[in-house]
Amino acid sequence: MPSFRFYHPIEVRYGDLDPQGHVNNAKFMTYLEQARIRYVQHLGLWRGGSFLEIGFILAQASITFRAPILFTQPVRVGARITHLGNKSVHMEYQIEDPSDDQVMATGSSVLVTYDYKLGETIPIPDNWRKVISEFEGLSK
Amino acid sequence: MPSFRFYHPIEVRYGDLDPQGHVNNAKFMTYLEQARIRYVQHLGLWRGGSFLEIGFILAQASITFRAPILFTQPVRVGARITHLGNKSVHMEYQIEDPSDDQVMATGSSVLVTYDYKLGETIPIPDNWRKVISEFEGLSK
Amino acid sequence: MPSFRFYHPIEVRYGDLDPQGHVNNAKFMTYLEQARIRYVQHLGLWRGGSFLEIGFILAQASITFRAPILFTQPVRVGARITHLGNKSVHMEYQIEDPSDDQVMATGSSVLVTYDYKLGETIPIPDNWRKVISEFEGLSK
Amino acid sequence: MPSFRFYHPIEVRYGDLDPQGHVNNAKFMTYLEQARIRYVQHLGLWRGGSFLEIGFILAQASITFRAPILFTQPVRVGARITHLGNKSVHMEYQIEDPSDDQVMATGSSVLVTYDYKLGETIPIPDNWRKVISEFEGLSK
Numbered sequence: 001m002p003s004f005r006f007y008h009p010i011e012v013r014y015g016d017l018d019p020q021g022h023v024n025n026a027k028f029m030t031y032l033e034q035a036r037i038r039y040v041q042h043l044g045l046w047r048g049g050s051f052l053e054i055g056f057i058l059a060q061a062s063i064t065f066r067a068p069i070l071f072t073q074p075v076r077v078g079a080r081i082t083h084l085g086n087k088s089v090h091m092e093y094q095i096e097d098p099s100d101d102q103v104m105a106t107g108s109s110v111l112v113t114y115d116y117k118l119g120e121t122i123p124i125p126d127n128w129r130k131v132i133s134e135f136e137g138l139s140k
Numbered sequence: 141m142p143s144f145r146f147y148h149p150i151e152v153r154y155g156d157l158d159p160q161g162h163v164n165n166a167k168f169m170t171y172l173e174q175a176r177i178r179y180v181q182h183l184g185l186w187r188g189g190s191f192l193e194i195g196f197i198l199a200q201a202s203i204t205f206r207a208p209i210l211f212t213q214p215v216r217v218g219a220r221i222t223h224l225g226n227k228s229v230h231m232e233y234q235i236e237d238p239s240d241d242q243v244m245a246t247g248s249s250v251l252v253t254y255d256y257k258l259g260e261t262i263p264i265p266d267n268w269r270k271v272i273s274e275f276e277g278l279s280k
Numbered sequence: 281m282p283s284f285r286f287y288h289p290i291e292v293r294y295g296d297l298d299p300q301g302h303v304n305n306a307k308f309m310t311y312l313e314q315a316r317i318r319y320v321q322h323l324g325l326w327r328g329g330s331f332l333e334i335g336f337i338l339a340q341a342s343i344t345f346r347a348p349i350l351f352t353q354p355v356r357v358g359a360r361i362t363h364l365g366n367k368s369v370h371m372e373y374q375i376e377d378p379s380d381d382q383v384m385a386t387g388s389s390v391l392v393t394y395d396y397k398l399g400e401t402i403p404i405p406d407n408w409r410k411v412i413s414e415f416e417g418l419s420k
Numbered sequence: 421m422p423s424f425r426f427y428h429p430i431e432v433r434y435g436d437l438d439p440q441g442h443v444n445n446a447k448f449m450t451y452l453e454q455a456r457i458r459y460v461q462h463l464g465l466w467r468g469g470s471f472l473e474i475g476f477i478l479a480q481a482s483i484t485f486r487a488p489i490l491f492t493q494p495v496r497v498g499a500r501i502t503h504l505g506n507k508s509v510h511m512e513y514q515i516e517d518p519s520d521d522q523v524m525a526t527g528s529s530v531l532v533t534y535d536y537k538l539g540e541t542i543p544i545p546d547n548w549r550k551v552i553s554e555f556e557g558l559s560k
Contacts, residue, residue: 011431014158014457015166015450019331020396021159021471025338026313029306030435037434048492051299051441058305062342072468116300151291154317155310159471160536161331165478166449170295173446177294188352191301191439198445202482212328256440298434299441306435 004078004094005135006042008035012071022068029061032093032107035077039091043131052116055128056089060110067104073097075104081132087121088112089132144218144234145275146182148175152211162208169201172233172247175217179231183271192256195268196229200250207244213237215244221272227261228252229272284358284374285415286322288315292351302348309341312373312387315357319371323411332396335408336369340390347384353377355384361412367401368392369412424498424514425555426462428455432491442488449481452513452527455497459511463551472536475548479508480530487524493517495524501552507541508532509552 010031018024023031037054040046046054069075076098083090093107115122132138150171158164177194180186186194209215216238223230233247255262272278290311298304317334320326326334349355356378363370373387395402412418430451438444457474460466466474489495496518503510513527535542552558 011454013450013454015164015453017159017471018154019157019159019161024155024313025341026155026306026309029309030433033304033306033435034431034433051437051491058345060342060344061305062340064340065338071471151314153310153314155313157331164453165481166446166453169446169449170293173295173444174291174293191297191351198485200482200484201445202480204480205478211331294438295444295446297439299437299439301439304435 004080006035006039006080007076007078007098008038010034010075010077010095012069012073012075014071017071020068022070025063025065028063028065028069028095028105028107031075031077031095032061032063032079032109035079035093036091036109036111039079039081043135045128045131055113055115055125056111057114057121058109059088059112061107062109063105063107065105067102069095069104074099081136081138084124084129084132084138086123089124144220146175146179146220147216147218147238148178150174150215150217150235152209152213152215154211157211160208162210165203165205168203168205168209168235168245168247171215171217171235172201172203172219172249175219175233176231176249176251179219179221183275185268185271195253195255195265196251197254197261198249199228199252201247202249203245203247205245207242209235209244214239221276221278224264224269224272224278226263229264284360286315286319286360287356287358287378288318290314290355290357290375292349292353292355294351297351300348302350305343305345308343308345308349308375308385308387311355311357311375312341312343312359312389315359315373316371316389316391319359319361323415325408325411335393335395335405336391337394337401338389339368339392341387342389343385343387345385347382349375349384354379361416361418364404364409364412364418366403369404424500426455426459426500427496427498427518428458430454430495430497430515432489432493432495434491437491440488442490445483445485448483448485448489448515448525448527451495451497451515452481452483452499452529455499455513456511456529456531459499459501463555465548465551475533475535475545476509476531477534477541478529479532481527482529483525483527485525487522489515489524494519501556501558504544504549504552504558507543509544 016023016027078094089111091109095105113124156163156167218234229251231249235245236243253264296303296307358374369391371389375385393404436443436447498514509531515525516523533544
């Protein structure tokens with residue numbers, strides 16, 4: 001499995017924990033979401049203005065939980081785009097502890113490019129396709 | 141202390157709990173917020189369309205924590221407006237278990253009437269003043 | 281597709297919403313979690329005491345997002361167990377608006393029976409298998 | 421006003437935002453909570469094991485909201501203890517943008533020292549009093 005070209009660190013918050021004493025399952029989704037948005041910013045595809053300009057909607061998400069995330073752990077999320085369809089983008093994620101390479105979760109999602117002003121899905125813009133393909137080393 | 145003319149029930153979610161096994165402190169704020177918005181809807185001051193039409197911003201909030209809220213408890217939040225200033229509205233809250241009248245928290249907040257389109261505070265609209273005063277039995 | 285024998289109502293909270301004005305994707309997981317725990321309670325498999333007696337851990341979760349959930353919508357989550365393995369339980373979910381039968385999301389998860397005191401996975405207890413099979417009409 | 425001897429950085433998450441496009445009010449409480457726990461860790465008063473050893477419960481909290489917190493802002497929370505009573509501890513907080521010294525919120529809370537094993541409040545332990553007084557330059 002190729003490693004990730006983009007990682008985003010996450011600070012576990014006390015408010016992320018549940019009665020089992022570790023990070024609540026739904027917060028894993030929050031961690032993936034944060035990594036996804038930072039990835040989009042990192043590639044220059046969203047400038048941080050209106051959230052209606054992000055240009056993606058989430059169509060499907062999956063997470064496999066491998067180990068609990070503890071309050072005291074350093075955490076980072078690897079994120080990458082593995083496939084560009086016509087209107088859909090496939091992402092993969094890995095939540096890991098960089099201090100010992102433990103993998104706490106893997107995930108994937110399907111995003112659809114969306115124009116919030118038109119209120120409809122649109123083909124992936126050419127410049128997005130170019131930027132993403134080059135960053136990830138995908139064939140265009 | 142007069143009782144409340146408006147109560148909103150809250151279902152405690154597993155996702156509201158923290159490692160102490162009871163509702164996390166920050167979620168008390170979420171409960172008060174939910175009661176506040178339902179109160180505004182109940183009085184017909186917000187029709188449920190754009191959130192930019194709610195017309196209030198929160199300036200100050202305080203909570204006194206009296207007892208933990210447990211997953212298995214029925215919970216309701218009493219909310220009332222106790223004072224109308226020129227641009228400010230004072231609210232009081234009580235989080236309680238209606239099955240045994242236990243009070244888990246009391247709270248208060250100061251809201252300021254705000255026009256999101258103008259981006260500035262505005263005097264309390266006359267019709268708001270009328271509706272609220274009549275509902276709460278306040279002198280206008 | 282058979283309908284669900286268990287539904288749990290969810291009140292959308294203002295605190296569940298994100299800048300797109302609808303329920304944040306991670307909160308869908310919170311809604312499924314809440315339905316799952318109420319299902320387990322409904323079948324008498326957890327009595328509401330220590331959370332370490334719930335007896336399940338989440339191994340995998342998937343959600344397909346079909347439509348946004350709005351603040352003003354009534355929402356319920358259908359939950360059912362579709363398969364009992366040796367140590368694993370398959371659940372399916374549907375988040376819907378009962379006022380017009382719109383489906384906002386479908387989901388599935390794999391749970392593993394777990395003994396928090398031993399700190400290890402265990403086969404599904406016989407009485408759980410009996411209760412679940414009878415409730416869902418599964419062959420044992 | 422003396423400045424803070426302890427600051428904790430917070431990364432604003434997309435999941436912290438609400439329909440107004442800025443950080444939801446209840447998340448301000450989460451930010452203060454996170455700073456408070458890191459403060460307690462920083463002073464060596466909690467070693468990061470069981471959460472039942474934190475030794476504090478929150479009795480009262482207040483926040484004054486001065487400016488919205490945006491997704492793109494760097495954020496830090498200053499936290500300090502300003503008074504040690506017999507069983508109570510007074511804390512003050514400031515949420516600010518270190519890039520331009522803008523203050524987005526100030527807050528305060530009253531904590532009570534609590535023994536989770538006994539299930540009762542206890543006087544502030546002598547070593548806590550010593551460590552805190554020295555760190556903050558309080559008279560003991």
